[in-house]
Amino acid sequence: MDEIILILLILAGIWYWWGTQRCNEVALAVCRQKCNKANLQLLDATVIRQRTWLRRDIGGTVQICRLYSFEYTAGVGLVVSEESYFGAREQGYIVLIGKQVVETHLSHSDG
Incomplete structure (x- = not known):
């Protein structure tokens, strides 16, 4: 019986890891x-996962919700050093419920 529980826990961990990787790809x-x-x-x-929690989707099903942050700049050009950006680093975020994007925000504009 203990072996079955251990196998189920390992499978649940693999399932969670696999889903997280897919969500990272979608967010990016x-x-x-x-x-x-x-x-x-x-x-x-890159995107950075900041928070993970459970939330109901539109259909009422409990899903894993993930908040990712990312940085961007309005500057375009060759970046040689941190100080050589033509624009300041700005923060944005994206929220996924399951693999569905439900919200994105760019502090530069409402994207």
């Missing part, structure tokens, strides 16, 4: 699209 793709559309440069080509 949406951030790239938003930045490109607003003529902004996504910095570090």
Whole structure:
């Protein structure tokens, strides 16, 4: 019986890790699209998961909700050092329920 519980816990961990990786990919793709559309440069080509919690979706199903942050700049050009950005680093965030994007925000503009 203990082995079955252990196997189920391992499988649940793998399932969570796999879902998190997929959500990271979705969040990064949406951030790239938003930045490109607003003529902004996504910095570090990454999103950072800030928070994870449970939340109901529109259909009432409990889903994993994830908040990601990212940085971008209005500057375009060759970046040689931290001080050489043409624009200041700005923060944005994106919220996913499951793999569905429900909110994005760019402090530069309402993206």
